[in-house]
Amino acid sequence: MDVPPFGPTRRRGQETIPMTRSLQPIAIDGAEPIFTSPPPGPLHGVLEIGQAEADAVNHVLQRKTMFRFLNKPEVSESAHLEARYREMTGQPYALAIGGGGTGSLICGLVGLGIGSGDEVIVPGYTYIATAAACLSVGAIPILAEIDQSLTLDPADVERKITEHTRAIIPVHMRGSVANMDAVMEIADRYGIAVLEDVAQANGATFHGHWAGAIGHAGAFSLQHYKLITASEGGLLITADEQVYKRAAIKHDSAMQFWADDATWPAFAGENYRMCELRAALALAQLDRLPGILERTRPVKAALLERTRHLDRLSQQTLHCAEGDCGITFALFARSTEAAQQFSEALAAEGLPNATIYNHQIPDRHIYRAWDYVLEKRTSDPTGWPWTAAPRKIEYDPGMLPQTLDVLGRCVAIAINQQWQDEHVDLAVRAITRVHDALAERGLL
Numbered sequence: 001m002d003v004p005p006f007g008p009t010r011r012r013g014q015e016t017i018p019m020t021r022s023l024q025p026i027a028i029d030g031a032e033p034i035f036t037s038p039p040p041g042p043l044h045g046v047l048e049i050g051q052a053e054a055d056a057v058n059h060v061l062q063r064k065t066m067f068r069f070l071n072k073p074e075v076s077e078s079a080h081l082e083a084r085y086r087e088m089t090g091q092p093y094a095l096a097i098g099g100g101g102t103g104s105l106i107c108g109l110v111g112l113g114i115g116s117g118d119e120v121i122v123p124g125y126t127y128i129a130t131a132a133a134c135l136s137v138g139a140i141p142i143l144a145e146i147d148q149s150l151t152l153d154p155a156d157v158e159r160k161i162t163e164h165t166r167a168i169i170p171v172h173m174r175g176s177v178a179n180m181d182a183v184m185e186i187a188d189r190y191g192i193a194v195l196e197d198v199a200q201a202n203g204a205t206f207h208g209h210w211a212g213a214i215g216h217a218g219a220f221s222l223q224h225y226k227l228i229t230a231s232e233g234g235l236l237i238t239a240d241e242q243v244y245k246r247a248a249i250k251h252d253s254a255m256q257f258w259a260d261d262a263t264w265p266a267f268a269g270e271n272y273r274m275c276e277l278r279a280a281l282a283l284a285q286l287d288r289l290p291g292i293l294e295r296t297r298p299v300k301a302a303l304l305e306r307t308r309h310l311d312r313l314s315q316q317t318l319h320c321a322e323g324d325c326g327i328t329f330a331l332f333a334r335s336t337e338a339a340q341q342f343s344e345a346l347a348a349e350g351l352p353n354a355t356i357y358n359h360q361i362p363d364r365h366i367y368r369a370w371d372y373v374l375e376k377r378t379s380d381p382t383g384w385p386w387t388a389a390p391r392k393i394e395y396d397p398g399m400l401p402q403t404l405d406v407l408g409r410c411v412a413i414a415i416n417q418q419w420q421d422e423h424v425d426l427a428v429r430a431i432t433r434v435h436d437a438l439a440e441r442g443l444l
């Protein structure tokens with residue numbers, strides 16, 4: 001049951017609060033904040049850029065061959081990047097993509113044969129690019145609920161399946177892998193393709209398998225904000241040769257000529273090719289990925305462990321705690337109002353955190369801010385791809401109440417590899433202090 005934020009008998013300062021309990025002032029009341037300076041912020045790979053990245057990029061500049069197909073695969077940075085992803089993930093095909101996570105999703109969808117009017121299930125909590133990629137290939141994004149894992153709710157995925165559903169895009173949000181066992185079971189049962197969106201979870205694993213290597217294809221992003229970066233860029237991995245070849249043609253409309261292989265399918269592609277400079281940068285960053293995860297994972301694990309007993313807050317559902325990237329620590333209050341109170345009081349303690357209500361700009365990770373999707377706006381004068389939808393699809397900002405409830409109750413703290421034990425200690429103290437104080441006042 002939700003505790004009203006300002007219940008009539010529990011208001012702070014009223015004598016109905018038993019005086020035997022200490023009403024400890026907290027920072028929001030004017031007490032000293034726990035943090036005197038904020039913990040390290042949300043960025044990851046980009047903060048690590050150093051000599052190795054400079055040397056890698058310089059090497060390519062000096063060689064003066066930016067175009068990957070000018071270089072033999074033995075020396076091509078793009079080819080090396082692909083080889084590294086094949087080795088790491090165990091998938092036989094990897095395609096480096098210059099067009100970011102969005103371009104990688106687009107190539108993945110084309111690779112999987114998704115096209116005009118096909119329904120693709122996407123979570124209502126993901127970057128807008130996931131839905132945009134569907135529209136770019138003419139597919140219709142069908143929005144599904146998330147649960148307290150912050151990833152797709154498999155039960156809702158199944159409810160959203162129709163005879164027109166051709167693919168599901170589970171998104172491993174904020175480094176946490178979706179329930180891939182459940183998603184794959186549903187997909188297999190209905191004969192639907194699965195394209196993993198790994199943009200925010202590079203290096204995550206799910207019970208020993210690389211995130212991205214569980215579905216029929218996996219799309220990564222190497223953009224500035226992601227775990228490691230090539231400035232811009234992405235990657236697609238798959239075990240299916242046809243998916244790879246179709247994706248490769250979409251990514252370079254001359255691919256079949258470079259490949260010099262008559263067995264390639266041929267159709268008009270675009271240009272999402274990786275450039276050698278960016279691939280070199282990505283390779284240098286890839287060496288840093290294990291070190292980043294080695295440092296973020298224990299921070300999240302410690303925060304989970306040391307706040308587990310706080311009874312007014314619940315924790316994120318983790319489908320694979322060991323494989324989680326550890327880049328977001330999320331706590332859930334019992335109501336939206338309580339989450340807001342908690343968030344503000346925690347911020348006053350000097351611990352930056354986010355709820356869906358304190359973003360200055362509309363958060364494009366939440367479907368209700370996906371204006372052009374909800375309004376079915378399109379670049380095509382005929383209104384395509386909406387004109388190709390085999391049934392009437394309507395969107396509205398309130399259509400995923402469970403997603404809004406989960407996100408409304410969620411208070412998220414960004415973790416990066418620069419957190420020290422001291423930051424963990426202070427964060428636990430701040431969270432505990434605010435929890436206890438707000439609980440005592442009936443606000444949590």
Ligand SMILES: *Cc1c(COP(=O)(O)O)cnc(C)c1O
Pocket residue numbers: 099100101102103126127129130171197199200221222223233234
């Ligand atoms: C960043 C992101 C994308 C898009 O990646 P770009 O490299 O910016 O194109 C797609 N999906 C999710 C979940 C993302 O976070």
